[in-house]
Amino acid sequence: MRSITLAVRYIWRKRGRTISLLLILLVVATTTLTGLAVRGAAADAQQAIRQALGGVFTIEQDESNPENWTNRQIEGMGYQQVFAGKPITAELCGRVMTQVQGIRGCDATTEQVLVPETTDGRTLKLIDDGSGTDPASEQAFSTDDFGDTVTVIGGTDSRFDANFAKGYLVLADGEPVIDPAARAGTERDGSDDDADAGTGVGTDDGVVGDVLIGSQLAERNGLRIGDTIVLRRATVHAQMSGTTVEQTRTPVRIVGLFDQTAKSSALTSNWSMTNAMFTTMDVVDHSREGTAEEGFDKVSFYVTDPDRTADIAARVQALDELSGGQYVVSQDTADADAVSEPLRNLDALVLALVVLALAAGMVILCLVLASRVKERMHESGVLLSLGFGRWAILSQYLVEAALVAVVAFALSVPIGAMIGQFVGDGLLGMSRAGMGGMGGTVGGLTSKDGMTVANSDMMSPSFTPNADMGSIHVVIDGWTIAGLYGLGLALVAVSVGLSGMVLMRRRPKDILAAMS
Template sequence: MNFVKRAGKSLRARKSRTAVLLGIFVVICTLLLGGFLLQAATARQEADAQRDIGVDVTVRGDGFSAALADRLGASPLVHRYNPLLPLTAGARGFKPLVSDPPKPSGTRDGNGEQGPLALNGVRDSALLLPFSYGSTKITSGRGITPEDADRHVAVVERRLAEKNGLKVGDTIRVRSADGERTLPLTIVGVFRDPTPDPVPDPARWTPPHELPGNAVYVPVDTVRQLSPGAADLTDAVFRIGSPEQAERLHAEAERLLGAGSFDFRVNDKAYRDQVRPIQRVGTFAGVIVRLIALAGALILSLVVMLQIRERRAELGVLLAMGEKRWKLIGQHTVEVAAVALPAVAVAALIGQVAARPTGDALLGREANGRGAAAGAPRASTSTRPPEIHVQPSDLGKVAGIGLGISLVATVVPGIGILRLHPRSILTDSE
């Protein structure tokens, strides 16, 4: 008789043992699938966190221009970058804030070399630390984005907007400190700086451009047009994916700026606080998958070994009738594999139902805890509920491991069959 048909009849004849074997396989396949789903979810969440949180690298140095920042920002390692180019400027058609104490005699007014407005030329205001960590917030409109590079737009502080009745969509005019160039700027956003105004001190007068309410964010090119000459950047922030990439970015910076001519600082605290826990969950899931595969192979090997011992008389009769040993091992392999395949289908159903609660328990709790601790918008991506779905590739891996376990669980105990003579099996079974 064909050993495959014989395996089918054996499964039907031993329904209780088949049910036990099926239950064991369902548990193993469900745990394996859960491990793979958790690995996939952590990989997606880690990629999102690396893109949106990442690692901030601050570069500053003499001769560091906006053009060099653009060249370094074009590196494939850089996700986003933001140069900072400051300039003081004058106001035309609206009134900047002034400090309460009287201005000392001999001090230049707003039309002198130091204008009353503190312009900050930026490329992406969201990368500025006050905006990134949420201490400074946009209350109306939006911030400066890379798409504003060739536009004359501005983001003004709430106190300056309230004093002049300004709102999003209005136009203000700023002029260079020497008064030779004037540019109209459309307000696209209003922000709130939590820094209070200086406490009035009759002994000390605060220049207008040092008041937090006179800060205005504009694109870098706007500052260039108002600057009387070439100006160096205060610094530039580059966001990369991981701390491991910082060394490669440093090498590129040396090639552009020259070795030792710049300051290169890596801030990976947010990455360590929010990405490393996700990586630990993924590592834990990988360890669980390997342990489950090993434990499953051992448990099934023991089960099959016990079944073989109970069926020694059957094996002896078949061998005495001339049945080949490899077909006997093949019969047991088919029996176990025939149970493994439906177990994968059952595990898929269980995994689809239980995957989301499990992911929320492991990943969601980690993310929410970190987000609450950080209290920053940079944590918003990692606090999203993890998306866990059963994919065909996950089922394929579970089926492959399940079949591998079934093969190991039957071949290893079946080695004993190869060493026994039919007469020995029949004699031992009496």
């Protein structure tokens, strides 16, 4: 208590020097506090990104295995090499979910391009949102009604479709599309029980299944939830497969509407996500007979803990169901990496800033405190000659500096709260500068029914990860303040110790002799 009283008296008596020390400590404290808060915000943002964009792995047919390909005769076209590997089914999705813990959901998908119509045969008015990336292809594919086709994604659970799971799409109204066969984890068999589970398969009104469409597309065509539309193959597709357009007409009921939260791009504007539709395998197979036999293109699994994705994917790869070279398990972290990279750079930048601030603060504090110790050397010599110990005197200096530091740290909290978000956004902008765009590549041409068309990768709309997903929200909480006080008081203690080394080495007689 006596040390605190003496420290307060000295601080008040030397107000000029005290204010100088206070300002130095305030600058160091504000810089450190802001850095700690920004690092914490960056860590929280990275965790959120891993949860939204990471934590996913896929099972696909192994198309690189030559044994999975065969030659098939196509009427009127001769022989063509087609994929003949083991198909991906809803049953496989269910078995993996049952045998491996830590998976919160999955969605098996297949993609086709179909023409959407009203029930009286009028083609829906599509939206040209400028997302097409290849004008030449758009012109080439616009022949007949092929230019009216849209991307149709047949899946088992639209909630876990990659576009919805990653937050690029949100359900604006209605319900998701869930295949009853996948919900039960059983093989699709077209039974009436499955039809009654909620997809409308085999209903009396002729509706084959449910569909999700974009809210903008619905608004343009005056559609709403509960309305029925028709999906069919393009004329050229129907002719090449030896069927008629009428035979491919598939009535579906609109059960939900979705909105986009990020910008998408596609090879042509009619294949953009604005015009895309989500349905089930029953619908796709009714429009393009044989799709169910070929199976899904891939199945995506979403894990509960993103940090365990690689481990869970390895356990899935080791399952007996995936042996024999029929399937390949992969983990795609491209989107998460693209958004997280600036945050990782920011973390390194802020860490360097904090270390630099602490180092510079220590040097300046040592110089300032050393000057104060030198000015009080005579006082120290008198105290030593009166029997006071060196540690007691040094402790007095430490209490004086600590009292000023506590005030400086307290003042830095509101200042840090005011400038923290601004500094964080500025540093994040610097981190993003120079990073290239997150472009993608489109696939080649492939065939599953004897006609060479754009493959699913080529026609699939793709999203550019929204930079806002990597934004940070700087908040100064109790742990950040505690970290500031811990680092700050440690810095003050080290600085006082270094500046007092002269006092610790000299004897009282030498000090008084030098001063006289």
